[in-house]
Amino acid sequence: MTQSPWDRSLAVTTDIVIFTIRDRKLELLLVRRAAAPFQGQWALPGGVVGPDEGLKACATRALDEQTGVSGVYLEQLYTFGDPGRDPLRRVISIAYYALVPSDRLELRASAAPQAVGWFALEQLPPLAFDHCEIVALAHHRLVSKLTYSTIAFQFMGEKFTLSELQAVHEIILAQRVDKRNFRKWALALEQIEPTGEERRDGKHRPAQLYRLKFPGRVEIIR
Amino acid sequence: MTQSPWDRSLAVTTDIVIFTIRDRKLELLLVRRAAAPFQGQWALPGGVVGPDEGLKACATRALDEQTGVSGVYLEQLYTFGDPGRDPLRRVISIAYYALVPSDRLELRASAAPQAVGWFALEQLPPLAFDHCEIVALAHHRLVSKLTYSTIAFQFMGEKFTLSELQAVHEIILAQRVDKRNFRKWALALEQIEPTGEERRDGKHRPAQLYRLKFPGRVEIIR
DNA sequence: GCAAAAGTGTTGGAGATACACCCATGA
DNA sequence: TCATGGGTGTATCTCCAACACTTTTGC
Incomplete structure (x- = not known):
C-alpha cells in the first residue's frame, strides 16, 4: 500500500536459540x-533477512555462519x-530455535570473528534486547514438546544408547525418569531401531546402540 | 547494521484468520x-504494521476496523x-487468528468499504497470496488446541448452555461427542459456573445457563 | 567376587470410554 | 400424551506409574 519513510529504518531479522546438551x-x-x-553484551545469534531470502533460509544461514553446523x-x-x-531502530525479529546433537558442536572458529560461547541455561549472562524473553519461550516450547513429540531425539548423534536418550530427557525436564517406563515408551514409538552394535565403556555390561529410523523427522505423538 | 536499498520495498503486515461459529x-x-x-479476489483481512505499532496491536486494529469487534x-x-x-514486493506477514463469539459478529458496515463476508471453512473461494496455507495452519492449530485447552470457550457468548458448548466442539472437531462424558469433562475444568438462570426455547425442559469464570482466559489442561 | 550400568515384567489405580434412562416443557 | 432436548450414573477398559531383581562386563 502506501510506502512510508520509516521503511528506511525498519529491519527484519532472525534470532536463533541454539540448544545443545x-x-x-x-x-x-x-x-x-x-x-x-548493547555493544559487548551477549546476545542470540541471528542475521538480517536478505532481499530474496526466506525466513528459515536466513536462520539456517546464520546458524551455519555461527556454528558451522547444518542440517x-x-x-x-x-x-x-x-x-x-x-533502542536505535525498529526491528522485527522472527525467532527460531535449533537443536544440535552433542557430537557435532565444534564451533567453526574461522567464521566466528566475534566471541562465541556455550552457556548453561541456568547460568546465562545478561542478554541484549528482549533475548531473555525469547530464550524463556524457547525453553518452554522445548519442554512442552518433549512430552508430546519425539523432538528430544534430535539431540542424539547417529548412534546412541537408550540410557543416553533417557539422560537427555532427564536433563531437559530437570527431573529423574523411571528407566523401565522410559524404555517401554521410547521403543513403543517405533522411531528408533537397534543397530546390532554395542558400545562398551566402563566396567559394566555393554549397551545396545540404536539409530533413528527417520533422521530429522519429529513425530507428534498421543 | 547495513541499511540496504531493498528496505524501501519491504512491507511488514499482519493477516488475521477470524473464526466464528x-x-x-x-x-x-x-x-x-x-x-x-489479486485485485477482486478474496483474502484474509490484515494491515500494514505502523512505525510505532506493536504486532498484536496492528492485528487488533485491523480486526476492529474490519469487524467492529474488539476484546x-x-x-x-x-x-x-x-x-x-x-508478486509485486517483499512482504513479511505475521499471521494471527481470532475467535469471535457468535453473539457479536455483526459487521460494522460503515468501516468496511470493501466487500466483506463470512465463509464456511469447507467452502472457501480461491484466496489471494498464500492465504490458503495460512487458513489451513490456523484450522490445524484450532483443532489441536481444542483437545488440550479451553480455547473453544472463547466462541461462547456471555451466557450459554452446555449443549451449545458441546455443539461448538462437535462443529470444530467435525464429529459427534458423547453428551455425558462431555459434560463431566467441561464441568471438571472448573472454568465455567452456572448463572442460576435458565433458557427456555422450544417444547422441552429449559437449560441451565453457564458463564465463564475467567472471561478471555484460556487454560492449558492435561 | 564385586562394583557399576544394562536390561527386563507385573500390578494397581486413575481416568477415559461406552452406554440407557428419567425429567421438564410446549404444543 | 407425546415429542423434544435437558440432565444424570455406572461398568469396563486402557494406559500410566510404581516398583526390584538378574545380567554382563572390567577390574
Whole structure:
C-alpha cells in the first residue's frame, strides 16, 4: 500500500536459540555483540533477512555462519516486534530455535570473528534486547514438546544408547525418569531401531546402540 | 547494521484468520481485495504494521476496523515471509487468528468499504497470496488446541448452555461427542459456573445457563 | 567376587470410554 | 400424551506409574 519513510529504518531479522546438551547440561549458544546497541553484551545469534531470502533460509544461514553446523532441527518459534525492543531502530525479529546433537558442536572458529560461547541455561549472562524473553519461550516450547513429540531425539548423534536418550530427557525436564517406563515408551514409538552394535565403556555390561529410523523427522505423538 | 536499498520495498503486515461459529458451521471472515495484486479476489483481512505499532496491536486494529469487534481472543499463529509470496514486493506477514463469539459478529458496515463476508471453512473461494496455507495452519492449530485447552470457550457468548458448548466442539472437531462424558469433562475444568438462570426455547425442559469464570482466559489442561 | 550400568515384567489405580434412562416443557 | 432436548450414573477398559531383581562386563 502506501510506502512510508520509516521503511528506511525498519529491519527484519532472525534470532536463533541454539540448544545443545553438553556436560549433562542444557546449553545454548551466545555471541558477543560487536556493535551498538548493547555493544559487548551477549546476545542470540541471528542475521538480517536478505532481499530474496526466506525466513528459515536466513536462520539456517546464520546458524551455519555461527556454528558451522547444518542440517539440524530448526523450527520457527515466535515473532517479536515491540516498538522499542531495539533502542536505535525498529526491528522485527522472527525467532527460531535449533537443536544440535552433542557430537557435532565444534564451533567453526574461522567464521566466528566475534566471541562465541556455550552457556548453561541456568547460568546465562545478561542478554541484549528482549533475548531473555525469547530464550524463556524457547525453553518452554522445548519442554512442552518433549512430552508430546519425539523432538528430544534430535539431540542424539547417529548412534546412541537408550540410557543416553533417557539422560537427555532427564536433563531437559530437570527431573529423574523411571528407566523401565522410559524404555517401554521410547521403543513403543517405533522411531528408533537397534543397530546390532554395542558400545562398551566402563566396567559394566555393554549397551545396545540404536539409530533413528527417520533422521530429522519429529513425530507428534498421543 | 547495513541499511540496504531493498528496505524501501519491504512491507511488514499482519493477516488475521477470524473464526466464528455461524449456522452450525465454522466460518471465517474474508475481504475482497480492492487493489493489485489479486485485485477482486478474496483474502484474509490484515494491515500494514505502523512505525510505532506493536504486532498484536496492528492485528487488533485491523480486526476492529474490519469487524467492529474488539476484546476477543487473538493469538499469534506463524510468520510467513517467502520471497515471492507477493508478486509485486517483499512482504513479511505475521499471521494471527481470532475467535469471535457468535453473539457479536455483526459487521460494522460503515468501516468496511470493501466487500466483506463470512465463509464456511469447507467452502472457501480461491484466496489471494498464500492465504490458503495460512487458513489451513490456523484450522490445524484450532483443532489441536481444542483437545488440550479451553480455547473453544472463547466462541461462547456471555451466557450459554452446555449443549451449545458441546455443539461448538462437535462443529470444530467435525464429529459427534458423547453428551455425558462431555459434560463431566467441561464441568471438571472448573472454568465455567452456572448463572442460576435458565433458557427456555422450544417444547422441552429449559437449560441451565453457564458463564465463564475467567472471561478471555484460556487454560492449558492435561 | 564385586562394583557399576544394562536390561527386563507385573500390578494397581486413575481416568477415559461406552452406554440407557428419567425429567421438564410446549404444543 | 407425546415429542423434544435437558440432565444424570455406572461398568469396563486402557494406559500410566510404581516398583526390584538378574545380567554382563572390567577390574
